[in-house]
Amino acid sequence: MRIDIITIFPDYFAPLDLSLIGKARRSGLIDVRLHDLRRWTYDRHHTVDDTPYGGGPGMVMKPEPWGEALDAVTGDADGATPRLVLPTPSGLPFTQQDAVRLAAEPWLVFACGRYEGIDARVAVDAARRMPVEELSIGDYVLNGGEAATLVMVEAVSRLLPGVLGNAESVAQDSFAPGMMDNLVEGPVYTKPAVWRGQEVPPVLLSGHHGAVDRWRRDEALRKTARNRPDLLDRLDPDTLDRRDREV
Numbered sequence: 001m002r003i004d005i006i007t008i009f010p011d012y013f014a015p016l017d018l019s020l021i022g023k024a025r026r027s028g029l030i031d032v033r034l035h036d037l038r039r040w041t042y043d044r045h046h047t048v049d050d051t052p053y054g055g056g057p058g059m060v061m062k063p064e065p066w067g068e069a070l071d072a073v074t075g076d077a078d079g080a081t082p083r084l085v086l087p088t089p090s091g092l093p094f095t096q097q098d099a100v101r102l103a104a105e106p107w108l109v110f111a112c113g114r115y116e117g118i119d120a121r122v123a124v125d126a127a128r129r130m131p132v133e134e135l136s137i138g139d140y141v142l143n144g145g146e147a148a149t150l151v152m153v154e155a156v157s158r159l160l161p162g163v164l165g166n167a168e169s170v171a172q173d174s175f176a177p178g179m180m181d182n183l184v185e186g187p188v189y190t191k192p193a194v195w196r197g198q199e200v201p202p203v204l205l206s207g208h209h210g211a212v213d214r215w216r217r218d219e220a221l222r223k224t225a226r227n228r229p230d231l232l233d234r235l236d237p238d239t240l241d242r243r244d245r246e247v
């Protein structure tokens with residue numbers, strides 16, 4: 001997969017050199033290219049923003065640099081067309097299903113806005129030549145699109161074959177479609193068996209795989225009911241056996 005990121009803070013993406021995604025980049029599994037938006041400005045101050053039409057607080061990102069940046073970044077690939085992702089607080093909620101969908105794309109471009117956002121005409125102009133989607137990672141306000149892009153790039157990249165060592169761990173993720181009925185994961189433990197007076201639940205040391213699976217499902221149900229009761233509403237009643245209802 002090719003991932004292009006256009007931003008005025010390229011250094012924000014240093015974390016993409018680390019850990020499994022950094023390893024995947026070095027192995028060629030993922031081709032991440034960073035672009036400083038100011039490369040497409042021509043004034044002495046490399047201006048990327050201006051006051052909003054209609055007045056109001058803050059500044060808006062100018063359309064010209066974005067138009068030229070997107071032309072340059074998306075124009076050099078032998079006719080291939082990327083999907084443009086625009087992080088914005090007003091976007092559609094980014095979910096695990098979106099991560100799965102985007103992981104199937106060969107080429108993504110992320111446009112990281114700042115200030116009060118990017119001039120709305122940029123998305124309209126881009127949509128004339130590529131699919132564009134506005135996505136939000138949650139109901140809180142950030143200062144720009146870079147943190148959201150890091151989140152989405154990690155959520156997508158980890159799903160690519162070969163990026164995570166243990167394919168199982170992707171399948172057992174919370175929110176993995178169809179896994180554990182969309183329950184969140186329960187508690188996990190490792191050695192030592194006793195730590196600061198706390199014992200690992202004995203069932204996990206029993207070697208009884210059926211009992212371990214049952215215990216993990218009970219704990220996942222318990223944690224989902226406590227932290228994400230909204231997910232329980234999505235459970236297919238037929239998949240809840242009698243004991244589930246007792247948790």
Ligand SMILES: N#Cc1c(-c2ccc3ccn(Cc4ccccn4)c3c2)n[nH]c1N
Nearest residue numbers: 087088113114136137138141142144145148
């Ligand atoms: N995804 C996502 C986001 C963002 C986000 C994404 C891009 C930009 C570009 C500028 N700002 C600042 C800003 C503040 C206020 C109103 C508009 N814009 C962004 C914020 N905030 N929260 C999320 N879940």
